[in-house]
Amino acid sequence: DAGITQSPRHKVTETGTPVTLRCHQTENHRYMYWYRQDPGHGLRLIHYSYGVKDTDKGEVSDGYSVSRSKTEDFLLTLESATSSQTSVYFCAISEDGSPGGYTFGSGTRLTVV
Amino acid sequence: RKEVEQDPGPFNVPEGATVAFNCTYSNSASQSFFWYRQDCRKEPKLLMSVYSSGNEDGRFTAQLNRASQYISLLIRDSKLSDSATYLCVVRVTGGGNKLTFGTGTQLKVEL
Numbered sequence: 001d002a003g004i005t006q007s008p009r010h011k012v013t014e015t016g017t018p019v020t021l022r023c024h025q026t027e028n029h030r031y032m033y034w035y036r037q038d039p040g041h042g043l044r045l046i047h048y049s050y051g052v053k054d055t056d057k058g059e060v061s062d063g064y065s066v067s068r069s070k071t072e073d074f075l076l077t078l079e080s081a082t083s084s085q086t087s088v089y090f091c092a093i094s095e096d097g098s099p100g101g102y103t104f105g106s107g108t109r110l111t112v113v
Numbered sequence: 114r115k116e117v118e119q120d121p122g123p124f125n126v127p128e129g130a131t132v133a134f135n136c137t138y139s140n141s142a143s144q145s146f147f148w149y150r151q152d153c154r155k156e157p158k159l160l161m162s163v164y165s166s167g168n169e170d171g172r173f174t175a176q177l178n179r180a181s182q183y184i185s186l187l188i189r190d191s192k193l194s195d196s197a198t199y200l201c202v203v204r205v206t207g208g209g210n211k212l213t214f215g216t217g218t219q220l221k222v223e224l
Contacts, residue, residue: 031210042200042216043157048209056209090156094210101147101202102212104156 003027006091006105013112019078021108023091025071031094032074033102034058034066036087043090049074081112114139117215119201125221130191134218136184136201145204146177148186150197151217157200160186191222 003026013019023032033048035058045058047066055066063085065077078085088109092102119136126132138146146163161168163175163184174187184201201215 033211035214040216043214045211045213048211050209058211100145100162101149101159104158106156 004091004093004103004105006089006108008108009106010109011111013081013110015082015112016080019081019110019112021076021089021091021110023074023076023105025074025093027093027095027103028071029093029095030071032068033092033094034064034074034076035090035092036060036085037090037107038087046076046089078110081110083112086110086112115215116140116213117201117203119215119218121216121218123219123221125223126191128191128193128222128224130222131187131189132191132220133188134186134199134201134220136186136215138182138184138201138203138213140203140205140213141182142206143182143203144206146175146184147202147204147212148173148175148184149200149202149214151200152197157214160199188220191220193222193224196220196222 005024007022034046035043037043044060049055049068067075090107091105117138148160149157150160151157161170163177167176172189176185198217198219200217
């Protein structure tokens with residue numbers, strides 16, 4: 001399997017606090033993605049990256065920012081967490097230019113109280 | 114209207130049964146199609162790509178109808194281990210190699 005890890009796996013945080021989730025890959029893939037998964041909505045794209053320092057918004061980007069300073073790391077930050085951001089967050093990677101699918105990390109279960 | 118629509122199920126079937134899932138997509142610019150499998154509290158994993166001519170992988174057969182913007186997945190001789198949620202996924206022409214996911218169809222295979 002592709003090397004992709006997410007940290008932390010679980011986190012409980014308070015409303016209004018900043019939170020950063022990390023995605024790390026060892027595959028040297030160009031594309032990296034952050035999704036959130038909620039009941040009834042499926043997986044929704046938050047942000048994605050197509051290279052170092054190259055990022056773009058997805059369909060549910062409000063309240064989130066990302067950074068990619070190295071090929072292997074893609075960080076997702078919730079500047080001021082809200083209860084509506086309680087979700088399971090998945091990172092995914094994709095090969096350069098491949099029309100194929102993604103490989104996902106194991107997910108981060110975030111609870112905002 | 115959602116870009117990718119699926120019947121959420123659950124589909125409860127006996128072991129050995131044949132079951133079919135359907136999916137429709139709204140964007141005619143969609144160019145690549147996939148089925149993913151997601152076990153409870155796990156990450157989605159690619160099950161198979163879907164090609165215009167239809168394709169088979171063991172007990173699994175995928176079909177694509179571009180004219181009707183319709184994708185299907187057929188599972189023959191269902192196993193208990195097939196119990197999972199099956200996600201229909203499309204990729205639209207454009208930058209970012211982005212995939213759009215359906216909400217998934219839940220399958221429960223029973224003894």
